[in-house]
Amino acid sequence: MAEVHGIVIYENAAKGSENTEDGTEATNKSFERIAHIRGFFVHTPNAGFGTILMDELIQYAKKHNSTKITGRLSSVDEKFENTDRRNHFYKKFGFEFLDNDKICLDLRQGQHNNRHDISS
Numbered sequence: 001m002a003e004v005h006g007i008v009i010y011e012n013a014a015k016g017s018e019n020t021e022d023g024t025e026a027t028n029k030s031f032e033r034i035a036h037i038r039g040f041f042v043h044t045p046n047a048g049f050g051t052i053l054m055d056e057l058i059q060y061a062k063k064h065n066s067t068k069i070t071g072r073l074s075s076v077d078e079k080f081e082n083t084d085r086r087n088h089f090y091k092k093f094g095f096e097f098l099d100n101d102k103i104c105l106d107l108r109q110g111q112h113n114n115r116h117d118i119s120s
Contacts, residue, residue: 035061037071045085054093058107067108073101 035057042050061069073086087097095103 032068033064033066035064035066035069037069040071040074050089054089058093058105062107067106069095069105069107071103073097073103075101 037057040050040053042053057069073090090097090103093105094109095105098104
């Protein structure tokens with residue numbers, strides 16, 4: 001596991017099983033690398049810095065063979081009625097919104113090759 005400025009990359013063991021030729025079940029373990037956002041804050045909103053940082057995070061995660069980027073949505077944005085802007089930000093990168101304020105971007109889908117224009 002490594003952490004750099006609030007971004008954690010770790011390996012997650014996923015157990016799987018399959019039937020062998022003789023009909024017995026064999027268990028195998030595979031690992032996926034996941035980048036997890038522990039904190040994401042930009043001091044100057046609407047200047048494009050968040051987009052630049054997220055583009056860099058996606059490239060960093062890909063370079064380190066991560067299959068996903070995960071995180072939790074901040075309740076701070078809800079206090080400042082900022083949820084629409086926050087949700088738009090994550091949606092433009094392709095993040096899915098999961099239960100309990102979790103977010104996930106699947107990097108295996110191959111749609112994250114282009115950097116974003118900071119005006120979007």
